[in-house]
Amino acid sequence: MSNAPLVRLDGITKRFxxxxxxSELSLDIAEGEFVTFLGPSGCGKSTTLRILGGFEQPTNGKVLLRGEDVTRRPPEKRNVNMVFQDYALFPHMTVRQNIGFGLELKGMGKTEIRARQDEIMSFLELDAFGDRYPAQLSGGQRQRVALARALAPDPALLLLDEPLGALDAKLRGQVQQELKSIQRRTHKTFFFVTHDQEEALTMSDRIVVMNKGKVEQDGTPEELYFQPATRFVAEFIGETNLLHGELRGTEGDTAVMDWFGQTLRGTAPAGLPVAGQPVTASVRLERLGFHAARPETANAVQGRVTGKTFLGSRMALDIAVEQAQGATLRAYTDAGTGQALSGDVPVWIGWDEASMAILRD
Structure with missing residues (x-):
């Protein structure tokens, strides 16, 4: 794999x-990556996808594909293809005809088209559906046909605009795994747009969180979940405890904060305020541990369980922190541990330094 990016967005600005x-979006996408743009409606993720596909022109900036400037090139002149949320299959065409449509536009011969249709249908396990029409297929089958049609011309980059949005919850989970498996087997570069955080965490090699037209944070699913850089990312991805305190200072990659008189230590991103200024920390619910005595961890507070929510194999507990003037923490634990904890007996809650991210607001 070349060290040069497959795609480079260089200072992209788009105004309507x-x-x-x-606003001045710059981003590299490597060959074979599964990159997801995640964010709320209106954050700029779909606009980025449309600029990559040539369906929108940027106001400023450049789009480079394998080092070549394709900014002003129309969609049909780019080696890029798209899968839409509604699949956009031709209802009057069979599965085989839908898959062959893009190949005909490329000017391929009938024998070559037939071979490619057979190859892609076998790969995506659509052999038995070649003569069916879209109306005769399930939602998951239509999704696979749309993907087959997009992959058939062998694009350098595949754009996916919330392609699972029309599926029910159970089928959606199955197709997520299938889509990631297809991406790995084809080694294709996928650019996936969604507002669904679970979908992004499940499928992506890398997630770019967008907010108001700018990149809020860019990293692996694990980095964004456990080490959010900003409050927006911490709250948008998953459930977390937000601790509001005062920054005492930094020691390399460690930040020390005061929280209701308690000294807490967490990881420090670049751009934190100076000591003495207010800061917020994020601690995920599953990172909190329960102990009968004060644990040997970087952070430990004592509290009492005030509420329990049964979630099947695990339980969510609400804890009133005794040293924190009525502040509460929420934690996940296994159902057995949760059942055993009583509000009558104080319990120690501990978490390590790496589990607490000091946020840059």
Missing amino acids: GDTVAL
């Missing part, structure tokens, strides 16, 4: 009248 949809 007075509205700035994207």
Whole structure:
């Protein structure tokens, strides 16, 4: 694999009248990556996808594909293909005809088209459905046909615009795994757009969290979940405890904060305020541990269980922290541990330094 990126977005800005949809977005995407743009409606993720596909022109900036400037090149002149949320299959065409449509546009011969249709249908296990029409297929089958049609011309980059949005919850989970498996087997570069955090965490090699037309944070699913850089990312991805305190200072990659008189230590991103300023820390619910005595961890507080929520194999507990003037923490634990904890007996809650991220607001 070349060290040069497959895709480079260089200073992309997009304005719609007075509205700035994207502001100086710069990003590299490597060959074979599964990159997800995640964020709420209106954050700029779909605009980025459309600029990559050639369906929108940026106001400023450049799009480079394998080092070649394709900014002003129309969609049909880019080696890029798209899978839409509604699949956009031709209802009057069979599965085989839908898959062959893009190959005909490329000017391939009938024998070559037939061979490619057979190859892609076998790969995606669609052999038995070649003569069926879209209306005769399930939602998951239609999704696979849309993917087959997009992959058939062998694009360098595949754009996926919330392609699982029309599926029910159970089928959606199955197709997520299938889609990631297909990406790994084809070694294709996928650019996936979604507002669904679980979908992004499940499928991606890398997630770019967007907010108001800018990149809020860019990293692996694990990095964004356990080490969010900002409050927006901490709250948008998963459930977390937010601890509001005062920064005492930093020691390399460690930040020390005061929380209701308790000294807490966490990881420090670049751009923190100076000592004495207010800061917020994020601690995920599953990172909190329960102990009968004060644990040997970087952070430990004592509290009492005030509420329990049964979640099957695990339980969510609400804890009133005794040293924190009525502040509460929420934690996940296994159902057995949760059942054994009583609000009548104080319990120690501990977490390590790496489990607490000091946020850059």
